[in-house]
Amino acid sequence: MSRKLRWxxxxxxxIVRKSIPALQETANGEVLGIASRTGExxxxxxxxxxxxxxxxxxxxxxxxxxxxxxxxxxxxxxxxEWILKSLDAGKHVLCEKPLAxxxxxxxxxxxxxxxxxxxxxxxxxxxxHPRFQKLQELLAxxxxxxxxxxxxxxxxxxxxxxxxxxxxxxGGGALFDTGCYCVNVSRMVTAQEPAHLAAFGNYRDAxxxxxxxxxxxxxxxxxxxxxALFDTGVNLERRNFLExxxxxxxxxxxxxxxxxxxxxxxxxxxxxQETVYHEVKGANHFVRMGEHFADSVLxxxxxxxxxxxxxNNARVLEALDAAARTPQPNRTAASS
Ligand SMILES: NC(=O)c1ccc[n+]([C@@H]2O[C@H](COP(=O)([O-])OP(=O)(O)OC[C@H]3O[C@@H](n4cnc5c(N)ncnc54)[C@H](OP(=O)(O)O)[C@@H]3O)[C@@H](O)[C@H]2O)c1
Numbered sequence: 001m002s003r004k005l006r007w008x009x010x011x012x013x014x015i016v017r018k019s020i021p022a023l024q025e026t027a028n029g030e031v032l033g034i035a036s037r038t039g040e041x042x043x044x045x046x047x048x049x050x051x052x053x054x055x056x057x058x059x060x061x062x063x064x065x066x067x068x069x070x071x072x073x074x075x076x077x078x079x080x081e082w083i084l085k086s087l088d089a090g091k092h093v094l095c096e097k098p099l100a101x102x103x104x105x106x107x108x109x110x111x112x113x114x115x116x117x118x119x120x121x122x123x124x125x126x127x128x129h130p131r132f133q134k135l136q137e138l139l140a141x142x143x144x145x146x147x148x149x150x151x152x153x154x155x156x157x158x159x160x161x162x163x164x165x166x167x168x169x170x171g172g173g174a175l176f177d178t179g180c181y182c183v184n185v186s187r188m189v190t191a192q193e194p195a196h197l198a199a200f201g202n203y204r205d206a207x208x209x210x211x212x213x214x215x216x217x218x219x220x221x222x223x224x225x226x227x228a229l230f231d232t233g234v235n236l237e238r239r240n241f242l243e244x245x246x247x248x249x250x251x252x253x254x255x256x257x258x259x260x261x262x263x264x265x266x267x268x269x270x271x272x273q274e275t276v277y278h279e280v281k282g283a284n285h286f287v288r289m290g291e292h293f294a295d296s297v298l299x300x301x302x303x304x305x306x307x308x309x310x311x312n313n314a315r316v317l318e319a320l321d322a323a324a325r326t327p328q329p330n331r332t333a334a335s336s
Contacts, residue, residue, distance in 0.1 A: 005294035008067035008091070009034040010058050010082055011074045012045045015096065018259060019071060020049045022286030028294040035061035058082060062089035069297060071123075071290075072096060075164040076171030080105045083120060087112045092119040092297050094290070098180040099310040101171050102318055106311035113307060121293050121303050122310040124184055126257045128288035131280050132188075134266050135244070138251055138278070139189065143268055145248025150189055150228040152182040152243075154257055155215070155236035165234050168206040173213040174234045175201075175321055181257050182230035183316045186220050189244055190228070193312055194220035201324035202233075218320050259284065 007023050009016055009031065016034070023031050032053055036042035039056030046054035055061040061070070062085060069092035072082050080100045086093045087109075099122035100106050113120045126132070139147075155178065158165045165172040187193065199218040206212035215233030222228070242256040252267040261282045268276040296303045 003028075003298070005029040005092075005297055006066055006068045007031045007290075008053075008055075008061045008064065008070050009051075010061065010070055010072045010086075012036045012041050013073035013096075015073050016045070016071075019073065019286050019290075020045075020051070022284050023071060023290045024049070025284065025287050026290040026294060028298060029290055032066055033061060033064065058085070062086055062091060067091060069094065069119075069293070075167070076176055077101055077169060078171075080108065083109050084112055087116045087118050087120070090116070090118070092293075094121050094123055094293050096123045097184075098122065098176050098314060098317065099307075100314060101176065103311040103315040106307060106314050110307040110311065119293070119297050119303060120307060121289075121296075121305065122307075122313075123289065124181070124305070125285040125289045126181065126185075127188065127285075127305065128283075128292060129260065129280075129285040130283050131253060131256065131260070131264065131266060134278055134280050135189070135251060135253065138266070138268065139244070143249055144244055144246030144251060147190060147224065147226040147244065147246045149245040150186050150226065150230075150243070151241070151245070152185055152228065152230040152256075153232075153239045153241050154178040154181050155231065155233040155240075156238045157236060158234040162207070166204075166207045166212060168210045168212055169208045172206065174232050175199075175213050175216045175317055175324070177232075177234055179216050179218070179230070179232040179320070180313060180317055182218070182228075182232050183220070183320070184313050185242060185256065186222075186228035186230065187309075187313065187316070190222045190224065190226050192222040192224055192226075194228075194316060195223050196221040197316065197319055197323060198328075199320040199324035200327055204235075213321070213324065216320065216324055218324070220316065259286070 035055035042054035072095040201213045201216045203211040214235045220228040242253045244251045249270040265277040
């Protein structure tokens with residue numbers, strides 16, 4: 001294999017406008033080409049980003065012997081199919097979040113990765129920002145005492161029309177789009193899997209039939225006594241925050257999931273004492289994730305997050321979806 005990991009990109013998604021320049025910026029990778037369902041779109045994207053190769057189908061890119069690894073930025077419901085096809089074609093895979101639509105699908109991916117000996121990483125890029133290293137350091141130093149509450153908000157407005165988020169068949173809806181971050185960060189901070197959960201949702205007609213969640217409020221109760229409360233939505237004003245509260249204090253991060261290349265602060269609060277503002281250097285989390293992945297492939301080192309973690313995240317999302325779709329009535333409410 002060449003010294004640099006040679007990337008190919010599947011799909012001309014909106015997100016690739018951020019992720020292609022980031023992969024090009026990695027010290028140990030280069031982006032060789034992009035594939036689209038149409039040759040014309042692939043050509044336009046290749047030209048715009050200065051990529052040497054454009055492919056008029058995803059299959060054509062997978063057949064290229066020049067490509068070592070693919071970055072998949074397709075609608076969520078297509079991840080499973082294209083991850084399996086990529087692995088069958090001998091390519092390592094970095095796939096956008098969520099890795100797949102269920103724990104069972106993640107299990108299929110895991111079995112194929114084992115069988116082929118290839119690497120697969122779920123692309124939760126936010127985990128690679130130094131903000132989270134700092135947060136973990138503070139938690140390890142017992143900055144909040146007994147972890148009691150996590151509050152996570154992640155909302156934005158996807159607009160109407162044809163957005164993939166409004167198609168059930170493409171794996172749309174708020175829970176699997178932005179809600180997956182809320183679940184992921186809660187599991188990461190507690191380093192536990194939730195024992196109990198509850199969720200409530202708001203729905204609209206999907207563009208392809210059925211009802212799709214526009215927003216979800218959820219609660220996850222962890223065995224250690226911490227409760228995560230989150231809200232997420234794809235038809236709301238943009239909000240993006242994480243608050244971790246315990247018996248000794250509180251940590252607060254603004255914009256934990258967004259691309260934050262400028263320096264930022266992590267707030268530490270202790271019962272009326274002066275707030276400590278920890279300065280965190282700016283970084284492009286896509287670049288750091290790409291470099292970590294390429295290092296793992298090129299040097300055979302383990303990935304920081306495994307496929308069991310992806311399956312566990314999906315399992316919680318599935319349970320939240322089921323809970324939100326069957327809300328429990330308040331049995332003490334007076335009947336009118
Ligand atoms: N990490 C992040 O910050 C972040 C942010 C946003 C989204 N995401 C994730 O990235 C992925 C893409 O999201 P996006 O919003 O960027 O998607 P998008 O702009 O709607 O693009 C999806 C791409 O998938 C391809 N595609 C294949 N079959 C399709 C179909 N039946 N309908 C529509 N598109 C189809 C299209 O590429 P071609 O036409 O070229 O084949 C299209 O450009 C999702 O998994 C999402 O969760 C991650």
